[in-house]
Amino acid sequence: MFSLHIDTARTWRGGQNQVLLTVLGLRAVGHRAMLVAHPAGELRQRAREGLELVPLTPRIEMDLSAAWRLARVIAQERPDVVHAHDPHAVAMAALALSMSTQSTKPPLIAARRVDFHLKGNALSRWKYRQVDCFICASEFIRRLLIGDGVEETRAVTVHEGVDLERIEAAPPADLHAELWLPRDAPLVGNVAALVPHKGQRYLVDAAALVVQKVPDARFVIAGTGELAGTLDRQIKDRGLEKHVLLAGFRPDVLSVHKAFDIFVMSSVTEGLGTSLLDAMACGKPIVATSAGGIPEVVVDGQTGILVPPRDSEALARAITALLRDEHAQQVMGAEGLLRVREKFSAERMVQDTLAVYRRVAEHAHVEA
Numbered sequence: 001m002f003s004l005h006i007d008t009a010r011t012w013r014g015g016q017n018q019v020l021l022t023v024l025g026l027r028a029v030g031h032r033a034m035l036v037a038h039p040a041g042e043l044r045q046r047a048r049e050g051l052e053l054v055p056l057t058p059r060i061e062m063d064l065s066a067a068w069r070l071a072r073v074i075a076q077e078r079p080d081v082v083h084a085h086d087p088h089a090v091a092m093a094a095l096a097l098s099m100s101t102q103s104t105k106p107p108l109i110a111a112r113r114v115d116f117h118l119k120g121n122a123l124s125r126w127k128y129r130q131v132d133c134f135i136c137a138s139e140f141i142r143r144l145l146i147g148d149g150v151e152e153t154r155a156v157t158v159h160e161g162v163d164l165e166r167i168e169a170a171p172p173a174d175l176h177a178e179l180w181l182p183r184d185a186p187l188v189g190n191v192a193a194l195v196p197h198k199g200q201r202y203l204v205d206a207a208a209l210v211v212q213k214v215p216d217a218r219f220v221i222a223g224t225g226e227l228a229g230t231l232d233r234q235i236k237d238r239g240l241e242k243h244v245l246l247a248g249f250r251p252d253v254l255s256v257h258k259a260f261d262i263f264v265m266s267s268v269t270e271g272l273g274t275s276l277l278d279a280m281a282c283g284k285p286i287v288a289t290s291a292g293g294i295p296e297v298v299v300d301g302q303t304g305i306l307v308p309p310r311d312s313e314a315l316a317r318a319i320t321a322l323l324r325d326e327h328a329q330q331v332m333g334a335e336g337l338l339r340v341r342e343k344f345s346a347e348r349m350v351q352d353t354l355a356v357y358r359r360v361a362e363h364a365h366v367e368a
Contacts, residue, residue, distance in 0.1 A: 138293025161349030194225030
């Protein structure tokens, strides 16, 4: 099976990590996989060694020049399937395939990792009509697409996965020393882009309540984004400069996860949450909201505690309860690690993705 993968992002987030895991995983089991990525993007840099790479990204969503170049790549390489991993990639692939003069064209598969409704404008409707199958990161996303009018047969759930061997090999970071924190202070961590739907504003409000009950607790928020300045002001306004730290982008994110005592995901919306998978694979107990696909990852009361989105008080109660119960931390951390190993490995994700490719490609050949 030969798959061509397209990701247009310049930055590095959970979606780009999933693209890399998919491409590398397919190659590891003997399948050819080519990657089309942003010429200056982090994904291309990390995938540089040993991969077939095409540096290409659209300047705008409907970039005819980029689509024409992609059409030439598809015509020359003749992949069995084209897998677009973000909305701009879907548009570029749809345009490229529409330009093709080949008698048979590879089916278009679109990854869907966000729990946002499909846009209703003409461009969005057109490009998503060209998709033969959506691979959804969670069942929640799949149901959302079906509610938006996508036929059930065109949407399948493939939960995302993590590289368990790489996570196990990562050394723990010494955040206490790096960030000048009290040596015995318990660490509550969050790793996510600093954007509205990740809900860190509610985590900061929760931190103000937690430190009233557990004064030694420290909160470390790792990530970058548009809300960095807003969150910094919120921390200062609440007098939390010593208790809540914005750690910025961390390339050693797995090591950072291993330094936390508790991992918190405060999202308002969330497709699945690969940071949750990383934290659980590091044996960390979870406090998270029940947004989107999160309940498909975190088993409430078993691997963590789930609370309603936008509820800082509930978030604070759950964090405080876990900080005060080291036995619960250990049990939930161990159960989370077991759950990730059984259901969320990268190998399982790759095999499930490959099964979708085979089904969609076979159906396309029958129709042709």
